[in-house]
Amino acid sequence: MLTQRNGHTTEDKRERLIEAARRLMAERGVAGCTTKEIAKAAGVAEGTIYNQFRDKSDLYLSVAAAIMPEFLRRLPDEPGHGDPRTLLVKVGTDTIKAMQELIPLFSGMLGEPELRAGVRERWRSERNVGKPHGGLTEYLLAAQAAGRIGDGADPSVLARMFIGSIFHHVFMRLLINEPGLEPTGRKFVESVVDAVLAAAGPAKVKAGAE
Amino acid sequence: MLTQRNGHTTEDKRERLIEAARRLMAERGVAGCTTKEIAKAAGVAEGTIYNQFRDKSDLYLSVAAAIMPEFLRRLPDEPGHGDPRTLLVKVGTDTIKAMQELIPLFSGMLGEPELRAGVRERWRSERNVGKPHGGLTEYLLAAQAAGRIGDGADPSVLARMFIGSIFHHVFMRLLINEPGLEPTGRKFVESVVDAVLAAAGPAKVKAGAE
Amino acid sequence: MLTQRNGHTTEDKRERLIEAARRLMAERGVAGCTTKEIAKAAGVAEGTIYNQFRDKSDLYLSVAAAIMPEFLRRLPDEPGHGDPRTLLVKVGTDTIKAMQELIPLFSGMLGEPELRAGVRERWRSERNVGKPHGGLTEYLLAAQAAGRIGDGADPSVLARMFIGSIFHHVFMRLLINEPGLEPTGRKFVESVVDAVLAAAGPAKVKAGAE
Amino acid sequence: MLTQRNGHTTEDKRERLIEAARRLMAERGVAGCTTKEIAKAAGVAEGTIYNQFRDKSDLYLSVAAAIMPEFLRRLPDEPGHGDPRTLLVKVGTDTIKAMQELIPLFSGMLGEPELRAGVRERWRSERNVGKPHGGLTEYLLAAQAAGRIGDGADPSVLARMFIGSIFHHVFMRLLINEPGLEPTGRKFVESVVDAVLAAAGPAKVKAGAE
């Protein structure tokens, strides 16, 4: 690993840039984020961005690529254990937190076809990335199979409703910035989870009876 | 009605600008929309924008103000009649169409605090504007009271799930632009409506039995 | 005289425009003065300016032409009477007041050769206009001839020093806007008058001895 | 010294911009001076202005800051030597030259309160800057103390008359641009100096008798 004279490695710089861009983009949106600011926040020269990334779009895509795996890792590898309601509430509040970064990022890409093509390209290779309900669908399917939640509804639809509600909730909060909204939105998540479980119908197995 | 030298009326110009901006913003997002392009698309000189609107933000807010009432008008004034499922599917597909314009518009505002403050200001005066689930909540409440849908879930939560699912669906489609997705997304809406009705629980009154 | 339906005469509009332009230009300088503002201040439509004046420059020149005669009228027609010192102090304080309008006007013309050519043209036809020391020179010459002030210096030079001191004084005040400076600058004028009289040398005739 | 790709040094660019702005502003005034022109005259891209200066105002203020020290340096450090008349004539002709740059610069600032505030701010820290008669006052005071000029008048007033006459002279020349006026105005300066010395009264010490 090459160590530079300032004590940072090259790999470091790339990561620092992604980290800085991620933070700034979550705060101010993509449009309000200049390369100068990102470089300064990362503690590197502006030109360094162009050594590490092809252009600004490439940096954005790398930020997106860095966030998604974390986002998807919210879900348990083994869905059979624990109370589904408790788990879904946890997943929901985690999702709220993650969405606060993801939404400004994605929103800034809407108007730029090239960026969108890039993100599409990158996501094609990764399972479930870009389809945030995908992992959740698998979890719900497994939970239905185990009888831990009802099987009265398509788990894919349940997952979309769950994610969609939270997505919309966070989006509107970012847009309107109502000071009254509770920061984590736990109560909101709980009511959504209850509605999702109600849509699924009665479980075959009592929760917590493992 | 005063006719200007180019054959258009004054009122016309303002409307044409809003119409052009609306179209371009839905296509390319707010950021990818220059005043020059908007003026050209409206068949008007760039300076005319500044006769009709204080600045570009004011034009954006006017576009938003023009879209929202149309969006809210989707809902029936009298919720007691018609099959709830049929109606909700209609509302859902209308919402999909409206969201295709609203989402690029709103997304472009996320990074700009001043725009957001402006939209907040304008919406404060209008009932339900900016809270797209509000009108729907009222409809569902009335439908529950009439026994046309089940009352096993908070109608506000049902409305959020309904709107949220569609919002997220359209957003991701705009982002990923999967050519495979059906344009109107009717099938998607139907499955969401079914899940919402399932979450509400069994209706007291048979649908269509009026 | 043609009377318009709003009760103003055409001549009125021209005067009102000149008056409004004069006020605004003294306040904000020529550059900070738009045709829209001037028209509004005059209570007429913007287009009316172009009925009354060829263009904005023509309006400026008309303002200049309106101010100068007033400025020159400060001097007494018959210089033989009154105490020269008292009179010069009066002339000086009047000049300060006039300069507060003239300097922003002239300053705005410096960078525009066409305006300058216009003002040169107009002033060529009027005696002493544009040579503000000219009238004063004549007064001082007469006062010297009458023995009311000393004849130890060229009256033209004395006049230039007198006017120049005040011009510079007002200019710097407009530039720096020192709040400490007394508004009328009477004390400053008195000291300048004393120095001018000192430069002229002792008078042959005692002041006030007529 | 870092050499940039076009062969100029960085320090060079800043100086070249100030030099170009100074020349153009003296020629055409501040208002008639675009950033595009200044950049072109300096042989630099327009954007470079904004690397070196916060905005156009900052460039103006830097030009002003560059001119003033030169202007003040006209005065001798040791006022006791040389014939006062000869020296004052030299100072006067130097002042005429300097004023040809200073007046267009200052005139352009009259209508812009922010610029004026900026120049006030910068001048507060430098002795005598912005009070062009200040240094001259000190010289005249010393000359009076040495008996080389008369002490019959307040040296501060004498200095103001001297500077004021020249200021007004140059201003009107810039405004009217009479081709007949001699370029340096030496004769004018001589007559002013004579009047100033006359106002001061007879010297105690014969000129040139050191």
Add this chain to the structure above:
DNA sequence: CATGAATGAGAGTTCATTCAT
């Protein structure tokens, strides 16, 4: 590979001027 001054296309905005009414 790191740097950051230099670049210039292009953004939003202003404003003197025109002209159909």
Add this chain to the structure above:
DNA sequence: CATGAATGAACTCTCATTCAT
């Protein structure tokens, strides 16, 4: 002659990108 919406050239300033060091 009065009006004021329409006009578009020209302005200041931003910012992703380049490249000599």
